[in-house]
Amino acid sequence: MEIVIPNGGWIEAICGPMFSGKSEELIRRLRRAKIARKRVQVFNPAYDNRYSTDEIVSHANIRMRSEPVETAGEILDKLNWKTEVVGIDESNFFSPELVNVANHLADHGKQVIVAGLDTDFMGRPFPPMPALLAVAESITKTLAVCMRCGAPAKHSQRLVDSEELILAGAAGTYEARCRRCFEPGIPRQASLNFPQTLTAADLLNGA
Numbered sequence: 692m693e694i695v696i697p698n699g700g701w702i703e704a705i706c707g708p709m710f711s712g713k714s715e716e717l718i719r720r721l722r723r724a725k726i727a728r729k730r731v732q733v734f735n736p737a738y739d740n741r742y743s744t745d746e747i748v749s750h751a752n753i754r755m756r757s758e759p760v761e762t763a764g765e766i767l768d769k770l771n772w773k774t775e776v777v778g779i780d781e782s783n784f785f786s787p788e789l790v791n792v793a794n795h796l797a798d799h800g801k802q803v804i805v806a807g808l809d810t811d812f813m814g815r816p817f818p819p820m821p822a823l824l825a826v827a828e829s830i831t832k833t834l835a836v837c838m839r840c841g842a843p844a845k846h847s848q849r850l851v852d853s854e855e856l857i858l859a860g861a862a863g864t865y866e867a868r869c870r871r872c873f874e875p876g877i878p879r880q881a882s883l884n885f886p887q888t889l890t891a892a893d894l895l896n897g898a
């Protein structure tokens with residue numbers, strides 16, 4: 692869904708499991724914004740270096756230049772305030788301060804497009820995606836194809852044994868599975884321990 696609010700900012704969220712086309716959809720929207728001659732900046736978490744750090748890359752090898760950032764607050768530091776459209780991939784790798792950053796940008800007239808996993812390898816809501824969905828004007832849920840049965844898939848099945856919530860990797864480490872074929876295993880890590888509230892001062896200091 693595309694929204695047109697003259698001079699107004701908003702947040703678009705793209706969520707779903709791995710391989711569902713989140714990065715492709717993000718790149719598609721950002722390309723269209725560039726065609727419309729809007730000023731675009733793209734950010735990705737610095738530690739997602741599966742393929743490349745200064746690009747977002749889809750599993751089908753569609754690429755777009757991107758600026759790696761260590762924290763969500765760094766997006767504000769690196770933002771050129773003439774930028775009109777801000778894309779953020781792998782949003783689930785950021786702490787909940789990303790929600791404040793996205794709101795701050797939208798409140799200041801930016802079109803913010805965030806893409807990320809909505810559930811983790813156990814099928815649990817994956818912070819900060821649920822909060823981003825709550826504050827977004829528009830939500831797109833992408834589904835992958837189940838690698839067991841071919842049905843629409845909403846789960847990211849971990850194929851290797853690990854207790855880490857964040858275990859970067861793609862083919863061989865994870866595969867898309869539908870609800871019926873998903874095998875979550877035993878939860879061994881309760882949750883990530885990020886601070887839940889940050890002030891504007893924290894954000895501006897890049898906390």
Ligand code: ADP
Nearest residue numbers: 709710711712713714715749750751835836867
């Ligand atoms: P995401 O960012 O959601 O992980 P990508 O945009 O990187 O997804 O990749 C989507 C592409 O991955 C698809 O267009 C397709 O070419 C490829 N692909 C590989 N495995 C699957 C799968 N199980 N379901 C759907 N697409 C898949």
Ligand code: MG
Nearest residue numbers: 713714749781
């Ligand atoms: Mg992706």
Ligand code: ZN
Nearest residue numbers: 837840869872
């Ligand atoms: Zn299935």
